[in-house]
Amino acid sequence: MDKTATKPSSLSDVAAAKQKKSPGAQSLGVGLEARGVHAWFSGKHVLDGISLDFWSGTVTALIGPSGCGKSTFIRTLNRMHEFIPGAQMAGEVLLDGKDIYESGTDVTKIRLKVGMVFQKPNPFPSMSIAENVLSGLKLAELKVADKDALLEDCLERAGLWSEVKDRLNAHGGSLSGGQQQRLCIARSLAVKPQVLLMDEPCSALDPGSTLKIEETISHLSSSMTIIIVTHNMQQAARVSDYTAFFLSDGGPGSMIEVGPTSEIFSRPRDTRTENYVTGRFG
Amino acid sequence: MSTVIATPKPGKPWTATPQQRLITASIYLGAVLVSFTLVAITPMKGKLAYFVVFFFSSLLIDFILSYIQRGMASAKDAIARGFVSVGMTLAVLPIFSILFEVVKRGYKGLNINLFTKDMSLTSVNDPIGNGGLIHAITGTIIMVAMALIVAMPIGILTAIYLTEIRGKFAAPIKFLVQAMSGVPSIVAGLFILSAYVYPITGALSGFAGSLALMILMIPTIARTSEEVLLLIPNDLREAGVALGGTQWRTVALVVVPAAKSGLVTALILGIARVAGETAPLVLLTGGGEKVNLNPFDGPMGSLPIYIWKCFGQGTEESIARAWSGILVLLVIVLALFISARFLSERKVAK
Numbered sequence: 001m002d003k004t005a006t007k008p009s010s011l012s013d014v015a016a017a018k019q020k021k022s023p024g025a026q027s028l029g030v031g032l033e034a035r036g037v038h039a040w041f042s043g044k045h046v047l048d049g050i051s052l053d054f055w056s057g058t059v060t061a062l063i064g065p066s067g068c069g070k071s072t073f074i075r076t077l078n079r080m081h082e083f084i085p086g087a088q089m090a091g092e093v094l095l096d097g098k099d100i101y102e103s104g105t106d107v108t109k110i111r112l113k114v115g116m117v118f119q120k121p122n123p124f125p126s127m128s129i130a131e132n133v134l135s136g137l138k139l140a141e142l143k144v145a146d147k148d149a150l151l152e153d154c155l156e157r158a159g160l161w162s163e164v165k166d167r168l169n170a171h172g173g174s175l176s177g178g179q180q181q182r183l184c185i186a187r188s189l190a191v192k193p194q195v196l197l198m199d200e201p202c203s204a205l206d207p208g209s210t211l212k213i214e215e216t217i218s219h220l221s222s223s224m225t226i227i228i229v230t231h232n233m234q235q236a237a238r239v240s241d242y243t244a245f246f247l248s249d250g251g252p253g254s255m256i257e258v259g260p261t262s263e264i265f266s267r268p269r270d271t272r273t274e275n276y277v278t279g280r281f282g
Numbered sequence: 283m284s285t286v287i288a289t290p291k292p293g294k295p296w297t298a299t300p301q302q303r304l305i306t307a308s309i310y311l312g313a314v315l316v317s318f319t320l321v322a323i324t325p326m327k328g329k330l331a332y333f334v335v336f337f338f339s340s341l342l343i344d345f346i347l348s349y350i351q352r353g354m355a356s357a358k359d360a361i362a363r364g365f366v367s368v369g370m371t372l373a374v375l376p377i378f379s380i381l382f383e384v385v386k387r388g389y390k391g392l393n394i395n396l397f398t399k400d401m402s403l404t405s406v407n408d409p410i411g412n413g414g415l416i417h418a419i420t421g422t423i424i425m426v427a428m429a430l431i432v433a434m435p436i437g438i439l440t441a442i443y444l445t446e447i448r449g450k451f452a453a454p455i456k457f458l459v460q461a462m463s464g465v466p467s468i469v470a471g472l473f474i475l476s477a478y479v480y481p482i483t484g485a486l487s488g489f490a491g492s493l494a495l496m497i498l499m500i501p502t503i504a505r506t507s508e509e510v511l512l513l514i515p516n517d518l519r520e521a522g523v524a525l526g527g528t529q530w531r532t533v534a535l536v537v538v539p540a541a542k543s544g545l546v547t548a549l550i551l552g553i554a555r556v557a558g559e560t561a562p563l564v565l566l567t568g569g570g571e572k573v574n575l576n577p578f579d580g581p582m583g584s585l586p587i588y589i590w591k592c593f594g595q596g597t598e599e600s601i602a603r604a605w606s607g608i609l610v611l612l613v614i615v616l617a618l619f620i621s622a623r624f625l626s627e628r629k630v631a632k
């Protein structure tokens with residue numbers, strides 16, 4: 001969002017500077033709401049009653065040490081959790097006020113509205129770059145009047161257009177890792193989701209690609225709800241409006257604390273959060 | 283102007299230098315010498331003796347040389363390399379000797395009449411230019427194609443059920459498919475004979491033959507396709523579903539296209555499995571000598587039966603015919619293999 005701010009000296013400064021610019025001004029209401037979400041894998045309890053609101057027009061970062069259940073949690077938000085054999089869950093996830101786990105819900109519609117970008121770039125190998133971007137339309141049987149315009153728009157918003165506009169018919173796999181990840185972001189934008197889940201989208205990327213994706217996130221956040229899992233504290237501070245800290249003490253993971261990013265990084269209420277964000281453990 | 287730095291010449295520094303190649307060549311030369319000497323001065327006799335002595339002596343020289351140059355680990359590597367290459371040789375030797383033999387004996391009988399005439403007016407002692415095997419070629423193509431049209435969807439859908447849907451019956455079906463792939467072809471022939479020919483048509487036909495071929499083809503296609511689909515990473519399925527695709531559309535638009543070249547291989551293996559089947563066709567098709575393009579009426583010839591019959595007739599001409607038949611069968615399967623490979627590996631990039 002704001003790239004002109006003076007160079008920040010610490011994480012909390014970054015977050016604070018950012019927070020001043022957008023004190024919830026863009027918020028359009030609750031976009032997605034988790035209520036007491038529990039999750040199990042083959043009987044093993046891994047998530048303990050997470051309740052969390054995600055506001056439209058904001059970016060929420062989920063942070064916490066490895067294995068605390070961040071991925072599991074965001075996968076419950078678009079019903080990808082049930083894709084794993086042996087997975088179970090309890091609780092509610094409200095999208096526009098309706099529980100997505102209610103019986104009779106069309107799960108493909110849910111996943112259309114709640115898009116997902118995975119940790120590992122996974123473009124479809126049998127498709128060209130253009131086909132990859134538009135693959136969601138085919139998969140979900142959506143009709144679009146002007147495909148070329150949509151293609152350019154999605155690639156532009158994912159920060160990839162200038163790099164691939166001359167080779168839209170090349171294989172998706174012929175791109176570099178960072179370009180592939182932006183291709184995957186473009187792919188999820190094409191179906192116009194309300195909410196975008198991103199599970200460590202930059203973990204395999206160089207600083208340049210990471211910066212591009214962060215810019216993309218900033219652009220997108222005005223029009224959708226974004227939830228991003230990251231191990232990079234600077235990234236959480238740079239891109240997010242709210243931050244939730246997850247922790248597992250050997251048992252199921254739970255949410256220790258949530259709040260405006262500036263507060264989580266400058267004056268966390270819980271000492272465990274403080275230890276984590278200052279790098280004393282985890 | 284600063285000095286121009288010349289771009290270095292592109293090279294492959296990891297490949298063997300001429301010196302290393304010389305060493306390798308001398309290892310083999312030494313081994314050849316040793317094998318000749320040993321066979322000459324000991325009572326060992328024959329090609330096999332040369333081969334065995336050559337193998338062990340080259341292994342030994344290679345081992346010692348590697349040990350001196352690079353130590354024990356590399357010496358062990360040399361041993362493993364030696365055994366692997368001998369295994370490879372033993373595996374491809376029969377294939378090449380079969381091919382060689384078929385070409386050597388079959389090419390004499392090749393002439394244009396093979397592909398334009400059938401055997402209806404030809405007797406066993408007629409010279410090889412009389413008559414041909416067009417009836418057998420068309421019969422084989424019709425029967426294999428009919429079997430393929432049915433076996434392809436059944437086989438691939440079975441594989442999709444086993445890998446994608448993973449339903450309740452996956453385990454028993456997997457077992458059944460494995461058991462079916464062990465069914466002897468004559469049993470498939472007898473089954474069609476008693477389940478279709480006797481009770482329904484009462485007459486032998488090409489269709490009955492293709493039913494038996496289909497039974498033999500399905501397990502091969504299903505098992506190979508299953509292996510291929512299992513190799514597709516789960517990430518792709520998740521990506522498809524996360525974009526709002528139903529499972530069916532994800533399989534059809536993402537998983538199957540990603541597995542395309544492997545699935546084509548599965549089909550080729552299925553065809554290769556049945557193209558040379560003889561036993562069920564002997565039981566079911568009546569093996570005619572005339573071109574018959576209607577699989578539902580009248581006997582139908584096929585290459586395996588043509589070959590089998592010609593060998594049985596025993597005259598010099600018919601044995602020559604049999605060898606040309608084998609050559610034609612091999613070439614057809616090979617052509618199919620190459621064209622399918624070619625089709626399945628076309629790139630998206632222009």
Ligand SMILES: Nc1ncnc2c1ncn2[C@@H]1O[C@H](COP(=O)(O)OP(=O)(O)OP(=O)(O)O)[C@@H](O)[C@H]1O
Pocket residue numbers: 041042046064065066067068069070071072073084
């Ligand atoms: N498919 C699975 N089967 C069984 N257990 C699983 C599975 N996936 C995750 N778990 C367990 O669930 C817990 C939470 O895992 P999860 O992947 O959500 O952690 P995470 O916070 O995303 O970690 P990371 O930061 O390393 O990605 C872990 O204890 C893990 O062992």
Ligand SMILES: [Mg+2]
Pocket residue numbers: 070071072199
């Ligand atoms: Mg994770």
